[in-house]
Amino acid sequence: MALTGLFLISFLIVHAGINACIWANDGGVMFNKAAHFMGSTVVIRIMEVGLFLGIFLHIIQGYMLEFQNRSKRKKGYAVPIRNKGSKWYSRSMGLLGTILLLFFIIHWKNFWVPSRFTGVPGPEMELANGQHVHNLYALMQSTFQELWIVLVYIFACISLCWHLIHGFQSAFRTVGVSNARYLKMLKNIGIGYAIIISLAFAMMPLSMYLGWVK
Amino acid sequence: MEHTMINLTLKIWRQKNADSAGQFETYPVKNISTEMSFLEMIDVLNEDLINEGKDPIAFDHDCREGICGACSMYINGRPHGPWHGNTTCQLHMRAYHDGDTIVIEPWRANSFPVIKDLMVDRSAFDRIIQAGGYVSVNTGNAVDANATPIEKDLADASFAAAACIGCGACVAACKNSSAMLFVAAKVSHLALLPQGAPERNTRVLDMVAQMDKEGFGSCTNTGACEAVCPKEISINNIARLNREYMLAGTKADK
Ligand code: HEM
Numbered sequence: 001m002a003l004t005g006l007f008l009i010s011f012l013i014v015h016a017g018i019n020a021c022i023w024a025n026d027g028g029v030m031f032n033k034a035a036h037f038m039g040s041t042v043v044i045r046i047m048e049v050g051l052f053l054g055i056f057l058h059i060i061q062g063y064m065l066e067f068q069n070r071s072k073r074k075k076g077y078a079v080p081i082r083n084k085g086s087k088w089y090s091r092s093m094g095l096l097g098t099i100l101l102l103f104f105i106i107h108w109k110n111f112w113v114p115s116r117f118t119g120v121p122g123p124e125m126e127l128a129n130g131q132h133v134h135n136l137y138a139l140m141q142s143t144f145q146e147l148w149i150v151l152v153y154i155f156a157c158i159s160l161c162w163h164l165i166h167g168f169q170s171a172f173r174t175v176g177v178s179n180a181r182y183l184k185m186l187k188n189i190g191i192g193y194a195i196i197i198s199l200a201f202a203m204m205p206l207s208m209y210l211g212w213v214k
Numbered sequence: 215m216e217h218t219m220i221n222l223t224l225k226i227w228r229q230k231n232a233d234s235a236g237q238f239e240t241y242p243v244k245n246i247s248t249e250m251s252f253l254e255m256i257d258v259l260n261e262d263l264i265n266e267g268k269d270p271i272a273f274d275h276d277c278r279e280g281i282c283g284a285c286s287m288y289i290n291g292r293p294h295g296p297w298h299g300n301t302t303c304q305l306h307m308r309a310y311h312d313g314d315t316i317v318i319e320p321w322r323a324n325s326f327p328v329i330k331d332l333m334v335d336r337s338a339f340d341r342i343i344q345a346g347g348y349v350s351v352n353t354g355n356a357v358d359a360n361a362t363p364i365e366k367d368l369a370d371a372s373f374a375a376a377a378c379i380g381c382g383a384c385v386a387a388c389k390n391s392s393a394m395l396f397v398a399a400k401v402s403h404l405a406l407l408p409q410g411a412p413e414r415n416t417r418v419l420d421m422v423a424q425m426d427k428e429g430f431g432s433c434t435n436t437g438a439c440e441a442v443c444p445k446e447i448s449i450n451n452i453a454r455l456n457r458e459y460m461l462a463g464t465k466a467d468k
């Protein structure tokens with residue numbers, strides 16, 4: 001869990017970094033260039049296979065862990081313990097993960113499937129060097145005209161934030177960091193990371209819907 | 215503290231034996247002194263039950279001074295009741311007000327089956343200790359107290375972990391019924407000291423293997439264990455256990 005979790009954490013930084021190119025507000029030139037690089041470079045395509053393996057391992061391990069742990073108390077309490085000592089999001093990693101999984105299905109259908117398989121609709125973009133690339137930027141713009149899709153993305157980002165606030169520090173505990181000072185620092189870094197990453201992702205559909213980037 | 219007498223309603227889990235289904239029974243108790251301990255309050259109720267010719271409530275207790283870890287009770291949704299860093303036997307009735315209802319349940323976990331009423335079988339913990347919670351010592355005269363110098367910080371950290379009384383509240387509070395805080399306390403206690411060094415690798419591997427065999431769940435670092443632990447064992451010990459386990463795995467041929 002921890003290793004795949006940390007792997008996904010590092011992936012999210014790259015993903016958020018590339019998507020942030022939309023804010024160059026240059027009609028998507030910079031973003032399309034970056035997306036083309038990611039889609040056409042062999043090393044990155046091989047890493048993509050690793051990414052999918054990582055996600056699936058994390059999901060499978062996550063559900064196995066969740067169901068095994070749930071089976072360990074056949075008879076429960078009449079008065080539940082609730083928040084006496086633990087946070088709701090720490091106890092809801094399976095639920096938050098499931099929301100993320102459902103979101104991934106929508107997200108892959110929106111962007112990954114068209115970009116890799118069925119083709120991005122609309123004309124390609126011609127870069128300054130004459131190269132023609134998929135206009136994923138235009139696809140983003142058209143996708144995020146639908147209010148309900150924007151809301152789904154924002155909801156997923158909120159879930160991601162909670163998943164990471166627990167997951168980030170938990171992963172370091174799992175790999176054996178036990179120094180109290182470091183753990184406190186890692187907890188704060190985790191909260192910062194979770195908020196910045198989720199906010200960055202949530203702002204993307206919002207920026208497009210509200211027309212902040214053209 | 216002002217001494218007053220209060221009346222309470224108790225809802226207590228009654229179960230004849232391990233195989234019967236069990237149910238809650240409601241008992242009104244009157245004239246309870248706020249200076250009584252929680253267990254004394256149950257003693258009063260039990261005396262009444264015995265006088266009425268009924269079966270008294272079975273519950274574990276031994277030292278009644280917060281050091282043996284026997285008094286397992288899940289009180290109003292929290293192991294060992296409302297006070298922080300405290301055992302049931304050291305909980306006093308001044309924590310309650312006249313007219314309160316108190317729900318008392320046994321520890322719930324597959325690995326802690328109910329024996330009768332509020333008593334559960336915690337021998338799983340004994341078997342985990344047997345698997346590795348010991349040290350090798352030379353026979354002969356007792357070693358001089360300060361023969362082995364130990365750094366103060368390490369001695370303090372080890373002592374803090376050694377404070378675990380094996381009560382099982384950590385398991386009772388954990389959504390995963392994980393015994394990691396208990397095992398982490400026992401492993402840390404010995405791993406931090408030179409006396410624990412000879413079995414350092416096999417200890418952690420064997421104790422964790424026994425813990426899994428007993429059917430406890432896996433830790434997801436929620437922190438409920440640390441919050442209810444009467445000895446305030448730090449959850450950071452679990453991170454140390456994880457590290458000890460990984461390093462031991464690379465060293466010991468097991
Ligand atoms: C962007 C995607 C995701 C990231 C970055 C991520 C990150 C993490 C991290 C860092 C951990 C902590 C690991 C540990 O404590 O050892 C974790 C745990 C977990 N994740 Fe994810 N995760 C993601 C998606 C998912 C999905 C789709 C599921 C679906 C089931 C899921 C389910 C879980 C579960 C059940 C845990 C274990 C709970 C725990 O350790 O407290 N995660 N995740």
Ligand code: SF4
Nearest residue numbers: 378379381382384443
């Ligand atoms: S770690 Fe704390 S709660 Fe768990 S058995 Fe030891 S004393 Fe009890």
Ligand code: FES
Nearest residue numbers: 278282283285303
């Ligand atoms: S009876 Fe010994 S700790 Fe409570």
